[in-house]
Amino acid sequence: MTVGVPKEIKNNESRVGMTPAGVYELVKNGHTVYIQSTAGEGSGFFDADYKKAGAIILDTIGQVYAMSDMIVKVKEPIQEEYQLVQPNQVVFTYFHFASSEPLTKAMIDSSAICIAYETVEDDEGTLPLLTPMSEVAGRMAIQQGAKYLEKPVKGRGVLLGGVPGVAPGKVLVLGAGVVGIQAAKMAAGLGAHVTILDINMKRLRYVNDVMPPHVVTEFSNEFNIRKHIKDHDLIIGGVLLKGAKAPNLITRDMLKEMRAGTVIVDVAVDQGGCVETTRPTTHEDPVYIIDDVVHYSVANMPGAVPYTSTMALTNVTLPYVLKLADLGWEKATETDASLQKGLNIVKGKVVYEEIMEAFGWEPVMA
Numbered sequence: 632m633t634v635g636v637p638k639e640i641k642n643n644e645s646r647v648g649m650t651p652a653g654v655y656e657l658v659k660n661g662h663t664v665y666i667q668s669t670a671g672e673g674s675g676f677f678d679a680d681y682k683k684a685g686a687i688i689l690d691t692i693g694q695v696y697a698m699s700d701m702i703v704k705v706k707e708p709i710q711e712e713y714q715l716v717q718p719n720q721v722v723f724t725y726f727h728f729a730s731s732e733p734l735t736k737a738m739i740d741s742s743a744i745c746i747a748y749e750t751v752e753d754d755e756g757t758l759p760l761l762t763p764m765s766e767v768a769g770r771m772a773i774q775q776g777a778k779y780l781e782k783p784v785k786g787r788g789v790l791l792g793g794v795p796g797v798a799p800g801k802v803l804v805l806g807a808g809v810v811g812i813q814a815a816k817m818a819a820g821l822g823a824h825v826t827i828l829d830i831n832m833k834r835l836r837y838v839n840d841v842m843p844p845h846v847v848t849e850f851s852n853e854f855n856i857r858k859h860i861k862d863h864d865l866i867i868g869g870v871l872l873k874g875a876k877a878p879n880l881i882t883r884d885m886l887k888e889m890r891a892g893t894v895i896v897d898v899a900v901d902q903g904g905c906v907e908t909t910r911p912t913t914h915e916d917p918v919y920i921i922d923d924v925v926h927y928s929v930a931n932m933p934g935a936v937p938y939t940s941t942m943a944l945t946n947v948t949l950p951y952v953l954k955l956a957d958l959g960w961e962k963a964t965e966t967d968a969s970l971q972k973g974l975n976i977v978k979g980k981v982v983y984e985e986i987m988e989a990f991g992w993e994p995v996m997a
């Protein structure tokens with residue numbers, strides 16, 4: 632099979648769909664890999680590295696799409712790429728179709744086979760190709776939060792770890808999922824006092840078992856949230872209701888109960904955010920202030936650390952890429968239930984029910 636890796640052209644996206652290690656494995660299995668020139672530079676991988684691993688470097692994105700049976704990338708195709716996708720071509724990437732009707736229609740029109748990273752699901756119901764990005768975002772949330780707690784950027788002026796003789800900062804984490812646990816771990820590592828809330832007792836029991844004693848679990852409800860926002864310096868939003876908008880756990884009126892300079896990092900912004908006043912921001916302009924509360928809500932946090940994110944993502948995508956290349960998409964999805972769940976659009980037909988529901992389309996197309 633011919634596998635193509637285009638350079639990401641979405642604003643501020645420096646990740647790449649395959650590392651030289653991935654190229655090496657595919658070539659070893661007898662496949663041809665085309666890499667667009669400079670595609671990996673933002674993640675620290677250069678054309679010479681890919682060539683050494685056995686790839687063929689192509690000059691333009693058009694050549695990569697035109698010459699490949701399967702495209703492996705990171706972000707959903709943006710408008711300039713819609714016309715490049717070929718009929719019967721497999722496109723393996725993040726799509727998030729339910730949030731974009733134009734993208735969905737374009738991929739239906741392309742007659743390609745669209746396999747979405749975010750809907751590949753394992754036996755336990757977890758999403759193995761989403762988890763690494765939540766791990767990155769959860770850990771980053773504390774780095775960013777610590778930075779914006781500094782006074783020159785309008786934070787409270789609190790050092791999360793404290794110093795001898797001065798109490799550490801307090802971090803409130805909403806949600807004890809992947810993001811929440813990684814954030815709690817980082818904050819605890821810095822020496823901060825951490826309170827983590829969830830509605831899932833299994834998650835709270837797990838956190839209680841594995842975290843040090845300065846990470847305290849409590850059940851998530853409005854009473855507890857109102858109590859804690861008054862004296863916590865940094866609040867991390869890591870809540871997820873699968874397939875739905877995140878609940879507004881912090882409402883506009885609650886901002887008034889926080890101290891000036893409190894920082895909110897709402898990682899759940901990509902699902903609408905769990906804070907009423909959250910709106911998506913970018914790495915170029917990541918924060919805004921409402922009622923003296925600093926809001927950080929960058930929708931693609933992992934994009935800022937492309938080296939780590941590319942490695943973390945490709946570690947988990949590569950086994951699926953190899954399976955798709957070795958067996959072809961039909962056999963690969965027939966024999967691998969996780970991969971089958973990744974099928975979203977197949978040759979003009981939407982095969983993932985939630986996408987139809989998101990747009991209120993009649994199931995006749997499924």
Ligand SMILES: NC(=O)c1ccc[n+]([C@@H]2O[C@H](COP(=O)([O-])OP(=O)(O)OC[C@H]3O[C@@H](n4cnc5c(N)ncnc54)[C@H](O)[C@@H]3O)[C@@H](O)[C@H]2O)c1
Nearest residue numbers: 765768806808809810829831851870871899902930931932
């Ligand atoms: N901004 C970014 O760059 C970025 C990157 C990665 C992930 N995310 C987003 O972060 C969010 C969290 O992802 P995750 O992988 O940790 O999800 P997850 O499913 O692992 O965890 C979500 C947790 O929220 C809990 N929860 C649900 N309702 C709650 C409530 N009312 N109070 C407290 N907890 C509640 C769930 O029980 C679960 O434990 C998602 O929206 C995800 O898309 C954003």
